[in-house]
Amino acid sequence: MTPVSLSQYDCIFFDFDGVIADSVDAKITAFGELYDEFGPEVRRAVEDYQRAVPGETRFDKIPRFHREHLGIALSEAEIAQWCDKLSSIVLDEVVNSALLPDVPEVLAMLERQNIQAHIVSGTPHDELQIIVDRKGLAPFFRTARGAPEKKASIVRDIMATEGLTASQCLFVGDAMTDFNCAQQCDMAFLGRSEPFGNPFPTGTCVVQRLGEYFLSDNWNGAAGSANQNRAA
The missing domain is CATH 1.10.150 (DNA polymerase; domain 1)
Incomplete structure (x- = not known):
């Protein structure tokens, strides 16, 4: 499912490695x-x-x-x-490891707009808590949850707890495990990929920098960048 305007979403789920951190x-x-x-x-x-x-x-x-x-x-x-x-x-x-480009600005923007942000990672849960805390990211995320619980199970639990529907949520990831999680939960997906390797199926909306979507005044511009990334 292709992302629409950011104003349509009340909650963003982020993978961590390769999406938030350059790790x-x-x-x-x-x-x-x-x-x-x-x-x-x-x-x-x-x-x-x-x-x-x-x-x-x-x-x-x-x-x-x-x-x-x-x-x-x-x-x-x-x-x-x-x-x-x-x-x-x-x-x-x-x-x-450094945060990826645009990440501090994106997280600050989501906080200003009162859009929930959650980390859903394959990193072990306890280790993830240490990483998020030591990197000073905890204030920007309502939750940060990791393995061994499966990503789709985490997402569904958060949606139930927060009273959210799938149409209110967007999943951002850099791997097919993230794409599959979004599909299993019937929600929109935004891929982040390096210029040299896009792992996602044809037609997936993909950006190299999160700001191409989250900091863009014109969603059509972000979609155009994504199309160029797919062709690269």
């Missing part, structure tokens, strides 16, 4: 370091998957990597241990 590369490197002891081929395969599927939670990725590349089936306790190990590698890197 996608930090996550790729961290996953590589996590599996470095198993050799360069495994590390490269893990990094390639993380690059291709950034939105999938580590609670799903780590058992997948162990199963497919190491032939090891992890127990729930072992998955938790490996997730904690990844957190110890990546937390400071994400905290120290």
Whole structure:
């Protein structure tokens, strides 16, 4: 579902990595370091998957990597241990990552217009709280929720709690997991993509900078930029 005028929305759901923070590369490197002891081929395969599927939670990725590349089936306790190990590698890197262009201005504008903003991330929930707090972002978001709860479940719960309908909400993400969440919740979706790689289906509205939509006086102008991004 294509976004319409911002004035139609009372609530914006944001993914975090690659939408709010420029932290996608930090996550790729961290996953590589996590599996470095198993050799360069495994590390490269893990990094390639993380690059291709950034939105999938580590609670799903780590058992997948162990199963497919190491032939090891992890127990729930072992998955938790490996997730904690990844957190110890990546937390400071994400905290120290820059906000993406236009993000401070967009968040300030949403606050002025009393439009709710929520983070819905594949990052573990407790880790996400630390990141949001240490980056000074907590005042701008009504909630920040993460894994292992699935994104669609989080979104539906927030809509029910806040008394919102899907038509009042917009989801902004950089991965197909975000696009799929918006579809599952029957709400509009705005993609954010780098110039060199748009992961979304043809016809998806995509911008490189959030300001192309949120800070534009003319929605048609933002849509035009999105069309150019799709063709790039």
